[in-house]
Amino acid sequence: MNKNPKGYVSFVLHAHLPFIHHPESDDYLEEQWLFEAISETYIPLLRNYKKLVDEKVDFRITMSMTPPLLWMLDNKLLQKKYIHYLNEHIELCEKEVKRTAYDSRLNELSKYYLNRYSDDLHLFKDVFKCDLISAFKHFQDIGVLEIITCGATHGFFPILFVNEKTIKAQIAVGVQTYKKYFGRQPRGIWLPECGYVPEADKYLKEFGIEYAIVESHGILYADPTPVYGTFAPIVSPGGLIAFGRDMESSRQVWSSINGYPGDFNYREFYRDIGYEADYDYIKPYIAHDGVRVNTGIKYYRITGKTDQKDYYNLQWAQDSINMQTGHFFDSRVKQINEVAPYMDHPPIILCPYDAELYGHWWYEGPDWLYTLFKKIHYDDCNFALITPSEYIDKYPNIQICSPCRSSWGANGYNEVWLNPSNDYVHRHLHKAGDRMVELAHLFPNEQDELKRFALNQCARELLLAQSSDWLFIITNNTMVDYAKKRIKDHIGRFTKLYEEIKRDKIDEKYLNEIYRKDKIFDDIDYMIYY
Amino acid sequence: MPRKAKEEKEKLEEKAVKKVTKTVKSSKEKVAKTSKSKKAPTISKEEKESKKTAKVKTKASKTTAKTKNATKKVAAKKTTTKKASTKTKVSKTTSVSKEEKVNTISGEKFEIAEYYDLPYRYNQTVVKLLYQTPTTLFIYWDISVKDSEKLKEKYGEDFFEKTRPVLIVHNETKGYSFEVEINDFANCWYLNVKDSKCNYKIELGRRPFEVTYQGEVTSVKTTPKINTNYIPITYSNTIESPNDHVLLEKAQEMLYFRNVKTNEVTSKNIATLTYLKSIGKIYQVNELYKKFYNEEILDYSKGGFSNPSSGGLSSSSFK
Numbered sequence: 001m002n003k004n005p006k007g008y009v010s011f012v013l014h015a016h017l018p019f020i021h022h023p024e025s026d027d028y029l030e031e032q033w034l035f036e037a038i039s040e041t042y043i044p045l046l047r048n049y050k051k052l053v054d055e056k057v058d059f060r061i062t063m064s065m066t067p068p069l070l071w072m073l074d075n076k077l078l079q080k081k082y083i084h085y086l087n088e089h090i091e092l093c094e095k096e097v098k099r100t101a102y103d104s105r106l107n108e109l110s111k112y113y114l115n116r117y118s119d120d121l122h123l124f125k126d127v128f129k130c131d132l133i134s135a136f137k138h139f140q141d142i143g144v145l146e147i148i149t150c151g152a153t154h155g156f157f158p159i160l161f162v163n164e165k166t167i168k169a170q171i172a173v174g175v176q177t178y179k180k181y182f183g184r185q186p187r188g189i190w191l192p193e194c195g196y197v198p199e200a201d202k203y204l205k206e207f208g209i210e211y212a213i214v215e216s217h218g219i220l221y222a223d224p225t226p227v228y229g230t231f232a233p234i235v236s237p238g239g240l241i242a243f244g245r246d247m248e249s250s251r252q253v254w255s256s257i258n259g260y261p262g263d264f265n266y267r268e269f270y271r272d273i274g275y276e277a278d279y280d281y282i283k284p285y286i287a288h289d290g291v292r293v294n295t296g297i298k299y300y301r302i303t304g305k306t307d308q309k310d311y312y313n314l315q316w317a318q319d320s321i322n323m324q325t326g327h328f329f330d331s332r333v334k335q336i337n338e339v340a341p342y343m344d345h346p347p348i349i350l351c352p353y354d355a356e357l358y359g360h361w362w363y364e365g366p367d368w369l370y371t372l373f374k375k376i377h378y379d380d381c382n383f384a385l386i387t388p389s390e391y392i393d394k395y396p397n398i399q400i401c402s403p404c405r406s407s408w409g410a411n412g413y414n415e416v417w418l419n420p421s422n423d424y425v426h427r428h429l430h431k432a433g434d435r436m437v438e439l440a441h442l443f444p445n446e447q448d449e450l451k452r453f454a455l456n457q458c459a460r461e462l463l464l465a466q467s468s469d470w471l472f473i474i475t476n477n478t479m480v481d482y483a484k485k486r487i488k489d490h491i492g493r494f495t496k497l498y499e500e501i502k503r504d505k506i507d508e509k510y511l512n513e514i515y516r517k518d519k520i521f522d523d524i525d526y527m528i529y530y
Numbered sequence: 531m532p533r534k535a536k537e538e539k540e541k542l543e544e545k546a547v548k549k550v551t552k553t554v555k556s557s558k559e560k561v562a563k564t565s566k567s568k569k570a571p572t573i574s575k576e577e578k579e580s581k582k583t584a585k586v587k588t589k590a591s592k593t594t595a596k597t598k599n600a601t602k603k604v605a606a607k608k609t610t611t612k613k614a615s616t617k618t619k620v621s622k623t624t625s626v627s628k629e630e631k632v633n634t635i636s637g638e639k640f641e642i643a644e645y646y647d648l649p650y651r652y653n654q655t656v657v658k659l660l661y662q663t664p665t666t667l668f669i670y671w672d673i674s675v676k677d678s679e680k681l682k683e684k685y686g687e688d689f690f691e692k693t694r695p696v697l698i699v700h701n702e703t704k705g706y707s708f709e710v711e712i713n714d715f716a717n718c719w720y721l722n723v724k725d726s727k728c729n730y731k732i733e734l735g736r737r738p739f740e741v742t743y744q745g746e747v748t749s750v751k752t753t754p755k756i757n758t759n760y761i762p763i764t765y766s767n768t769i770e771s772p773n774d775h776v777l778l779e780k781a782q783e784m785l786y787f788r789n790v791k792t793n794e795v796t797s798k799n800i801a802t803l804t805y806l807k808s809i810g811k812i813y814q815v816n817e818l819y820k821k822f823y824n825e826e827i828l829d830y831s832k833g834g835f836s837n838p839s840s841g842g843l844s845s846s847s848f849k
Contacts, residue, residue, distance in 0.1 A: 023634065023636035023638045023640075024634065024636075024638065024640040025634060026634050026635050077635065077636050080635060081635055084635060158660075158661070159660060162658060162659075162660065162767055162769070210790070220776055220819075221772075221773045221774065221775060221776060221777065222773075222777075223727075223773065223777055223780065224777060224780055224782045224785075225776055225777045225778060225780065225782075225819075227785055227800070227803060227818065228818075229818075229819060229822045229823065231822065235788050235790055239790075241790060247823070338821075339821075339822060342818060342821060342822075344803065392790060393791075396789050396790045396791040396792075397787045397788070397789050397790075397796070398787060398788055398789075398790055399785055399786065399787050400786045400787065400788050400795070404772055404773045405661075405770070405771075405772035405773070406772060411663065413661070413662065413663045413664065413772055414660070414661060414662050414663065415662055415663060418660060418662050418668055419662070420720075423668060423670070423718060424648070424718075425648075426658075426660065426668075426670065427652075427656075427658065427670050427672075427718075428648055428649075430658060431652050431654075487648070488646045488647060488648055489644065489646055491646070491648060492644070492645075492646025492647070492648075493644075493646070495646075495649070496646075509641075509642070510642055513640055513641070513642050514644075516638060516640070517640075
């Protein structure tokens with residue numbers, strides 16, 4: 001990597017899944033989101049980080065890992081369920097190897113999947129000892145990965161901020177969870193949905209957060225206009241440093257028309273044997289109620305804008321990766337050459353993405369990153385990879401501007417999380433937030449163990465109700481029933497406990513049961529709402 | 531979505547129903563089962579309506595009985611049989627004695643079947659204001675029974691029939707207000723405003739019905755007790771709507787920088803900056819932006835920020 005670069009590129013991957021934990025049933029399909037993300041994104045990223053380190057490639061990457069994701073990765077039951085998921089997949093792949101013996105191309109692919117899931121099982125159980133958090137932490141500890149935190153349950157600040165204590169709690173618990181798993185203070189935060197409100201600045205500072213990632217117009221529409229646009233961070237009057245998303249590089253990856261993931265050689269997401277295989281054959285591997293779902297075993301490539309899909313070819317996919325990373329690399333070199341002369345410091349090009357894009361949706365994404373990072377390391381290049389923290393340390397002189405209220409949702413503000421499909425929820429979130437603050441003031445530093453337990457569980461239920469995911473799902477109109485149920489469950493549990501606490505009639509059995517379902521944030525202290 | 535083998539599920543349902551709700555007639559049970567698929571598509575519509583009329587509330591709670599989990603279904607049914615009394619109650623839990631062996635991976639036993647519905651209202655006088663976009667505000671409100679009674683006491687039993695609700699929008703930054711007529715069937719509203727990046731506050735009040743003739747107010751229908759043409763009820767919180775454009779109009783001569791390590795603040799004349807100096811212009815951040823972004827982002831209406839992250843290929847689509 002260039003030792004005296006003209007500019008920097010910073011990749012930030014946001015790894016998040018909502019808290020989904022159902023010890024009471026094995027029938028929740030939603031639990032599979034975690035397993036799919038582990039097999040398709042988290043393990044492939046770890047595998048590639050290790051390869052890069054082994055090959056002595058100097059690279060830098062930043063990842064946010066949200067508290068619910070960390071908790072789920074750490075949870076023994078979900079680890080057990082993931083192993084169960086892998087075993088089922090391996091069994092299916094073994095059957096597939098036999099079934100596809102009639103076609104050498106298909107057969108090769110089914111063997112590939114068999115190897116891949118078997119390797120996942122080996123890595124997960126034998127190498128990582130079921131502990132993916134420590135695996136990520138290792139790369140942070142050796143200095144190639146910077147892990148940042150997020151709001152406790154991905155609560156969307158631009159909706160919660162009308163009760164500032166509730167955003168304070170999101171931040172406090174996010175930082176507390178990070179410290180628990182990574183043994184140090186996080187320097188940065190991924191604001192849930194990149195939702196920036198200036199009201200959060202003071203709490204971010206209070207809990208030691210130096211910087212946040214914001215959407216492009218969070219910087220470009222800032223006041224006063226930042227002289228370097230998104231090519232340099234800004235610092236708010238409250239002291240929060242904000243890095244903005246670079247639009248050009250984002251578009252190259254994201255564009256639905258000519259974005260990289262749409263390459264015709266890449267794997268077609270929507271052709272899955274869960275939907276295509278003979279029903280009786282596939283039945284044991286789809287939903288228990290017989291509904292066809294994705295299995296993750298996909299044999300086709302995008303091929304073109306046609307329903308006639310050709311088989312996936314691993315080598316062709318790698319060829320496209322090589323070509324695209326070359327294009328991305330050249331585009332950044334050009335961009336930096338154009339921008340650097342106008343700046344006093346080397347520019348930073350920030351490339352934030354959902355981590356799960358890499359691998360889950362864009363199957364080749366993790367290998368694309370690996371190939372790109374090697375290219376940056378070995379090729380003649382005018383830029384270097386950097387983390388936001390390293391950039392701040394190198395260039396601490398930052399223009400003072402107030403970032404613009406913004407998010408990375410459609411149209412850049414609150415429409416995704418506040419629209420006629422989900423606006424009935426907000427009054428309940430606000431009311432529960434107000435009631436939580438009321439409880440903290442009615443029973444400050446409660447000494448009674450049971451009441452304290454109930455108060456802390458109230459805080460958990462409130463935080464879980466606040467996940468931006470439920471509002472998003474309702475807007476997106478998929479799995480809506482599940483999201484609506486989760487809102488009702490958490491608000492319902494909160495309200496029941498709130499009333500019991502105030503009447504001083506806590507149903508201990510009930511409390512214990514809901515705790516076992518929603519036992520995230522072991523060390524939470526409801527006094528954060530005081 | 532809970533996925534359960536159908537046969538197993540139905541068995542469980544029947545068992546649970548027998549155990550818990552002996553009073554529920556079997557015919558009702560059938561109705562609930564068969565209506566499951568029919569009701570599913572209508573839930574969102576009903577939930578929307580539930581915002582508008584109290585009556586719909588009981589309907590909405592019925593539709594939630596469609597949840598596939600057997601035990602929940604039982605609880606739901608129980609609630610609907612008591613619909614009259616559940617209006618303000620939030621939660622109901624039922625103990626279900628499970629004799630069958632726990633065969634989940636967790637091996638954990640749960641005995642309490644939970645069913646919740648969101649309360650229709652909290653019986654609290656409130657107006658809350660949020661922004662949806664730089665020029666769209668979202669407001670929700672409610673008036674408590676106590677406050678309603680007070681108003682009736684003061685202005686007569688027919689106060690709510692003789693008056694209509696209004697929202698008065700105050701733009702505190704630019705110092706103007708305007709009024710929007712709303713109705714008593716709504717409990718929330720989206721409002722377009724013309725100025726972004728301004729502080730707004732909303733006032734909820736009521737006005738006596740006016741009788742108009744050819745657009746002119748001819749008389750105000752008042753009662754002896756309503757002797758004013760406006761009765762304020764309550765105020766909202768104040769919020770600032772977001773900015774929606776590059777603030778090129780706010781030309782600045784001096785730029786301020788903070789060294790975040792030392793907290794030292796320094797100022798620079800914009801004309802000293804590398805590029806601006808080289809072209810000999812001052813106050814020309816827009817020139818610099820044109821260089822950076824080829825003008826494409828300077829106009830929001832051109833969709834420069836149509837954000838890909840919520841457009842498809844996102845982890846959010848897991849959901």
